[in-house]
Amino acid sequence: MKTLLADGPAADHASDIEQFGRLSGLWRTEIAAFPADGSPTRTAEGEWEFGYALEGRAVIDVWQVPARDAIHDGRRAANQEVGLCVRVWDPRLALWRFTFHGTADGALVHMMARQVGDEMVLEGADGGRLVRWVFSELGGHSFAWRAEASTDGGETWRLEQTVDARRRES
Amino acid sequence: MGTAPIRIITAPSSLGLRPGVDGLEPGTWAAPSALLAAGLASSVGGASRVDLPRLPYSYDSQPATRIRNGLGIRELGLLIAEAVADAVRDEQFPLVVGGDCSILLGCLAGARRAGPCALLHVDGHTDFFHPGNYDSARSLGSAAGMDLALATGRGELLLTHWPVAGSPLVPDEDVFQIGDREAEVDGHGQLPPTIAGLTVQEVLRIGIDAAVEKVSQRIAERGAERSWLHLDLDVLDASVMPAVDSPGAPGLDFQQASSLLAGLLNGAPVIGMDVAIYDPSLDPDGSYAAAIVRSLATALASHAELIA
Numbered sequence: 001m002k003t004l005l006a007d008g009p010a011a012d013h014a015s016d017i018e019q020f021g022r023l024s025g026l027w028r029t030e031i032a033a034f035p036a037d038g039s040p041t042r043t044a045e046g047e048w049e050f051g052y053a054l055e056g057r058a059v060i061d062v063w064q065v066p067a068r069d070a071i072h073d074g075r076r077a078a079n080q081e082v083g084l085c086v087r088v089w090d091p092r093l094a095l096w097r098f099t100f101h102g103t104a105d106g107a108l109v110h111m112m113a114r115q116v117g118d119e120m121v122l123e124g125a126d127g128g129r130l131v132r133w134v135f136s137e138l139g140g141h142s143f144a145w146r147a148e149a150s151t152d153g154g155e156t157w158r159l160e161q162t163v164d165a166r167r168r169e170s
Numbered sequence: 171m172g173t174a175p176i177r178i179i180t181a182p183s184s185l186g187l188r189p190g191v192d193g194l195e196p197g198t199w200a201a202p203s204a205l206l207a208a209g210l211a212s213s214v215g216g217a218s219r220v221d222l223p224r225l226p227y228s229y230d231s232q233p234a235t236r237i238r239n240g241l242g243i244r245e246l247g248l249l250i251a252e253a254v255a256d257a258v259r260d261e262q263f264p265l266v267v268g269g270d271c272s273i274l275l276g277c278l279a280g281a282r283r284a285g286p287c288a289l290l291h292v293d294g295h296t297d298f299f300h301p302g303n304y305d306s307a308r309s310l311g312s313a314a315g316m317d318l319a320l321a322t323g324r325g326e327l328l329l330t331h332w333p334v335a336g337s338p339l340v341p342d343e344d345v346f347q348i349g350d351r352e353a354e355v356d357g358h359g360q361l362p363p364t365i366a367g368l369t370v371q372e373v374l375r376i377g378i379d380a381a382v383e384k385v386s387q388r389i390a391e392r393g394a395e396r397s398w399l400h401l402d403l404d405v406l407d408a409s410v411m412p413a414v415d416s417p418g419a420p421g422l423d424f425q426q427a428s429s430l431l432a433g434l435l436n437g438a439p440v441i442g443m444d445v446a447i448y449d450p451s452l453d454p455d456g457s458y459a460a461a462i463v464r465s466l467a468t469a470l471a472s473h474a475e476l477i478a
Contacts, residue, residue, distance in 0.1 A: 093244050094333045098234075110233035112328050116336070123327040125236035128307030130326065153302025153324055 010056035016089050019115050020059040020096070022138065023050040027165040031065065034159055045070065048165060054088070061085045063100075079104050087113065098122050130154055141167045175217035176470070177262040178210070179253045181444075182224040183246055185239035186272030186314030187415055195227040196415060197451030202267045204450035208459040213467035214265065220253045222246065231310055236301070238310040240328050247276030251332065254280025254442060265470075266444035270415065271297055272313035274400050275329055275339065277444045278321055281398050282335035287441065288344040288394035290385060290434050291318055293402035294370065294418055296350045296359035300324040314415065314447070317400075318347065322365070344392055346385050348430070349373065349405035351418055370405065370420055378426055382433030389438045399434055399443040403462065410461070413452035424465045431469035 009017035027048040032041050047067035053060045063083045076082060083102040090097050096113035111124035111133065120135040130150045137144040145163035150156060180202035187196045202221075211219065225242040232241050250266060254277055257264035266277050271293070281287040291297075299311060300319035313320065313329060320329045322345065323338030331337045342364035351370045352358040361367055366388050373381045389397060404414040407421030422430065434440065448462055 092248070093241065094248060095244070095328070112234050112326075114327065114331055116327075116331060121327060121331075124234040125301070125306065125326055127236075128301065128305060130301060132327075150301075153300045153306075155302050 004053050004060075006052040006054065006056040008052055008056055013057075013089055013091055016091070017052070017056060017059065019120055020050070020087050020113075020135075021052055023059070023061070023135075023143070024052060025050060026168045027143075028067065028168045029065075029166075030164045031161065032163075033161045036158070036160070047168070048163075053086075058086060058088045060087070083107070096122070132157070174261055174263040176214055176265050177257040177260070178206075178214075178216040178219045179250065179257065179264055179266045180206070180219070180221045181246065181250055181266055181269040181273045181276070182222070183243075183269040183273060184227055185225065185242045185246065186270040186312055186317070188238060188310075188312045189229060196270070197449040198268065198270045198415065198447055199224050199227075200450045201269060201448040204453070204456065204459045205267055205445075205448065205463060208456060208463045210267070210463050210466070213463050214470045216265070218262065220256075222249050222253065235326055235328050236306040236311055237316070237326060237329060238312050240313070240326065243272045243275070243313050244328055246273070247279060247329070247332070250276025251280035251283070255283040258284050258441060264442040266442070268444060268446040270314040271317045271400070271402050271446045272329075273444055273446060274317045274398075275313075275320055275332070277400070277442065278339040278398055279332040279335050281396070281442055282332070282339055285396060286344070286394070287340065288389055288392060288397035288438070289318075289321065289340045289346070290389075290397055290399045290438060290440070291345060291347045292349050292400060292405050292430065292434070293318075293347070294349055294351050294404040294406075294421055295402070295416065296347055296353065296361050296367070297402075298324075298359050298361055301326075318345070318361075318365075321345075344394055346388055348381065348385065349402075349422070351420060370422065373422070373426075373430070374420060378429045378433060382430065382437050385434060386437030395439055396441045397438045399431070399438075399440045401431065401443065401445050402447050403445065404447055411458060413449050413458040414447045415449060424461055428465045428468040431466070435469060 009021050029046045029048050031044045044065050046065035050061040065081045081104040085100045087096045087098045098111040098113050100109040111122040113122040122133040124131050133147050143165050147161040148157040148159050182199040182202050184196040184199045190196045254264045297318045299316045321339045323330050345365045347367035349370045354369050354371050407419050408417035
């Protein structure tokens, strides 16, 4: 499968594609989830790998919880996630089209994304909710990510999950 | 407007409307060609014209959005923005001919590329639906009923965040809504106190001149150096203009509408204008198209004489 990955962004939209392309590489993640019912925060560790794809027109990533080296017998349990995110820059919309494909429970998420200030904001309408996944504090060695949802059209947001990511030297 | 020659930009779209009672795409997409056939270009002195494409109307929901045709509205909005920005850069007055009210977003996105721009929103409705005040899970939203909410940054990122302009396209305080007929009757579409407005009932009570004075005063107080004029033709009374998506009463007659537009064009620093929601399929003999053209020509000519 040598045609999937690419070495860098497509030249005709390089600066746009770099918005996510700068995340290329392997990251160690610390994840915290905040249940809506007020039950205790759940934490986990995982791994997140980003790369250019489709001749540099897309940025994909693989999301794993737990990380591969934390799986003792090398076999991921059925309910442990390894998912694929695909982001394609759409110049006609000046937006990223985004999908997440989960393998643990069949999750399929559609979102649109664009840079808002210093953050990369992905957003999708899910029934009566707006859901946002936001990449922030983007640096060469770390970044933060949060998932939040609004039921009042974006007036207020409830924090659902955070990720603290640190670049992992491979 | 200055002495800028008019550049007509046609935006043949029904993307912001729900299907009609016949289940088919509404007919506002045909308005530009009908108004041009009724003599719009020569009547308003259009010096040049840009024709934008008609994008496909989708009857089904689209990924990641609960707004009907959200992706198409975004795409057309960017094309409108480019055409409006080009006209402004060329020192022309863009007259964007829709189409439904969702074209307003592209107009503002283009106008904003050269700096802040206030909004004079002349419409028989506030067009202020957003996911915070209606059940977006129950049905797809129609952007033609959301344009003011989206322009002020309420709703999905897809239609609230635009290149260069960012979000919001216009802050609440720089908006003046003129002509809503529902808030006084049933509170429908109520605006937040941060957005100034005059209902159509108020306009009819105080008269066109006083209404224009109030708007001009507000715009001057805000220090706005540029403004965009949005005209939804449903601000006209249904007895004189039934060929729109949501006709209603009370409303303005054509003479009042012309006076209002002329007053706003002269009383505020308007750099461009859009005209929306005329539906030629509801006007088989074209008589309403002719009336719209006369009204626009009167307003724009009156303005041109005053500045000459």
